[in-house]
Amino acid sequence: MKKTPLYEKHLALNGKMIEFGGWLLPVEYTGIIEEHRQVREAAGLFDVSHMGEILVRGKDAGAFLQQILTNDLSKAPDGKVIYSPMCYEGGGVVDDLLVYKYADDHYLLVVNAANTGKDFDWIKDHLSGDVDAVNVSDSWAQLAIQGPFAEEILQEGTDFPLKDIRFYTFVPEVTVFGVQAMVSRTGYTGEDGFEIYMPADKAPKVWESLLEVGRPKCLMPVGLGARDTLRFEAALPLYGHELSAEITPLEAGLSAFVKLDKDSFIGKEALQIQYNQGLTRRLAGFEMVGRGIPRSGYEIVDNGNPIGFVTSGSFSPSLGKNLGLAMIDSRFCLPGTEFDVIIRNKAVRAKVCEIPFYRKKYRK
């Protein structure tokens, strides 16, 4: 089991530690609901050092990434962050990731912790031309500061004008509390915020300093539990739930990140066929009408006939409702459509609703 550079800090803050993707991380400090609300209303600080980082460099790096990713990087300027699925030939998903474009011959991929090894192998197996990939996950730490006060708090630690970092862009060298860091305006909560990448040994200092200067703005540390409920309300996909080797990005509602007009990429043929034929199933959001909390893997039926399964489900702290995301027969995905979720062998009524469940207007 791996520990992040902030492991001791989590223990000191009474973090309840659990295993996640091979890492020991806090699921909560004071309580998932309180931490969740804190991020929506003020600001929260997350240790996301478990995320994997893979450097891709070389003259042909751009062309190579165009080949393994479904999104189109060709028009991205330096300093841009691009979200993209990475697919198998059959259209299922290897992983979903962020691409940080430093230059035409220099990119950083940020991947899901549990998939880092698999992704790196996949990338190595498909390398072509003048391009090299290095797994730098162990030498990097990553913090996320998220919420309406995130900019104000982080600004206390740097002279760089953070308002100049627009949504889904980054600056490679920002001095944060004396530490050279890469800072992007990105996140996984549905709130405004930043992600800060730095050498692993520098993370405790930045973590401490942020909590210190953030105190007047009620900044608090937030664990994986609230990270999940926050991303869930914003309907941001989680690999292994909304995305997997068996689910295509089109089915997961990510067609905006699949550019079928690109010349070629791994999975294009399968996805083109699926697109042409129309989707037989797709991701939909629903809310419980009857009593019960939907959970990942629960079956969904219409008049007793299976029509899909729950990919993620939870009590929603922001909306106070029991909500779910489900992969269901396309005929049942229109808002207002009702079906049953099988909860402990009982059919409990639910109704399709719009996603994201929660949408905040913030600076982009």
Add this chain to the structure above:
Amino acid sequence: MKVLDGLKYSREHEWIKVVGNKAYVGITDYAQHSLGEIVFVELPEINAYLDAGDVLGVVESVKAASDVYVPVAGKVVEVNESLLDDPACLNQDPYENWIAVLEIPDDASLDDLMDASEYESYCAGEE
């Protein structure tokens, strides 16, 4: 962690308090703490006859659902419906807020259950 004298405890972290032939059943402080904030409770049917080890009900935190087991066989005669609207009171006072009351036979045996001090050391071993 709070453990009350005079109650009996199960390995699955239920407490039981016997008054005459009635047994009040709830979850322990240890259980509520390891679950985290409880946001949903499912109660048994009144008049159901349940064996020891059967599922009495379900408590769900934000993250997961956990079964509550029957510590001693009996018939469900009362359920705590206030938990349906306020599941979080299981976090605030798990010993005050029982989940269900079972009617148990006169010769019901509580020998398989732990007393307060046994339960305390049992929990210490779980850590």
